[in-house]
Amino acid sequence: MIEEEPVTEDAIGTRTPVRCPRCGYDLRGEIASWGRSCPLEGVCAECGLEIAWRELLNPVLIKPRWCVEYAGSSWRVPGRAVRTLMAMCWPWYFWRSLRMVHEIRWRRVRGCLLFWAFALYLLFCACHAALMFSQWSAWGLRMPAKLAHPLDVLMAAVLPASDSLPWKGVSALSPCDVLVEIWVPVVIVPVLPFAVIHLLSASGFVTLPVSRRRARVRWAHIGRILLYGLGWFVPVIALTLLGVALSEMHRLPVLPGLGRLLIVLAAVALWSHLPFLVIWWSTATGRYLKMRHPWGVGLAVVAMAGLLTLVVPLVYALLAWRVP
Secondary structure, eight states: OEEOSOOOHHHHTTTSOOBOTTTOOBOHHHHHTOOSEEOSEEEOTTTOOEEEHHHHHOTTSSOOTTOGGGOSSGGGHHHHHHHHHHHTTSHHHHHHHSOTTSOOOHHHHHHHHHHHHHHHHHHHHHHHHHHHHHHHHHHTOOOSSTTHHHHHHHHHHHOTTOOSOSSSSOOOOOHHHHIIIIIIIIIIHHHHHHHHHHHHHHHGGGGOHHHHHHTTOOHHHHHHHHHHHGGGHHHHHHHHHHHHHHHTOTTSTHHHHHHHHHHHHHHHHHHTHHHHHHHHHHHIIIIISOOSSHHHHHHHHHHHHHHHHHHHHHHHHHHHHHOO
16 A cells, blocks of 8 residues: 555546446446555456556556557557567567557557558569569560560559450460469468468357356457457468569579478468467467466367368368259
8 A cells, every 4th residue: 555645536537437447347436435545456346357556547657669559650550560560479478568458449450450461462562573573584485675574573563463464465374363373372272261260269259158257358358369360470471472482583593492491481380370379369368358267268269260160161062062
């Protein structure tokens, strides 16, 4: 207990709601009971969450500086998005620093996701253009002018889904053909099942109504865990794009070997996403949601999501096989 001057209503700000970050219970009644002292910690009378009053009444004191949600201006969002992605590599640190007491700023979260998607799109355009250039060079096509190759590369970068080439009468793969025949099976098809498992892991909390009700878990906090977890796919997709592009550049002997190494690293990172999902949801359940048996909950939601992702295509294939 810290002895200090009598706390007035204006000083502690009880005219505005002071809600529990987990269940949303109004704690102004607890604050109004203080006399000449202010406790350092307290407990929510509704859900039993342990609260550090300095964080709840003045959350400006402790905010993770790496988190994109608390970037001072929009210009700092890209740098904070990168730092947030780096912090995700250690989920224990991530969810120890980012807690329920920190206000969810959905606008910043959406901005972070858009920045990750835009950065991957720019990388895809560059790798797509490099792949098209290496393919055209391998075919030995003779361009009518010296600037033909740069213009073709620029077209492949700006219009990656184009179904035509800038010159006539040349039988070669168009940018759209490369997009469908190379990028879709190499990038989208392997990543899609793991993305579905991650999305279904969040909906797996529907099957745990008792545990969720006891911990007073709100769907807003589960959505926060879900959206940040999508960042794990960023390095996997980036490594795959770079690996495929470099593996086709045969003019320099070092680049194809480097590209194949990046593809192997991307495959390892992709398959390690399953244990990462268990660690991600378990640490978030224990450190962020404050639920009991966090490792059991994390393993349960990921296992159910994985089984559902596996069963649905099998059932669909079985039905399609039985239908004449």
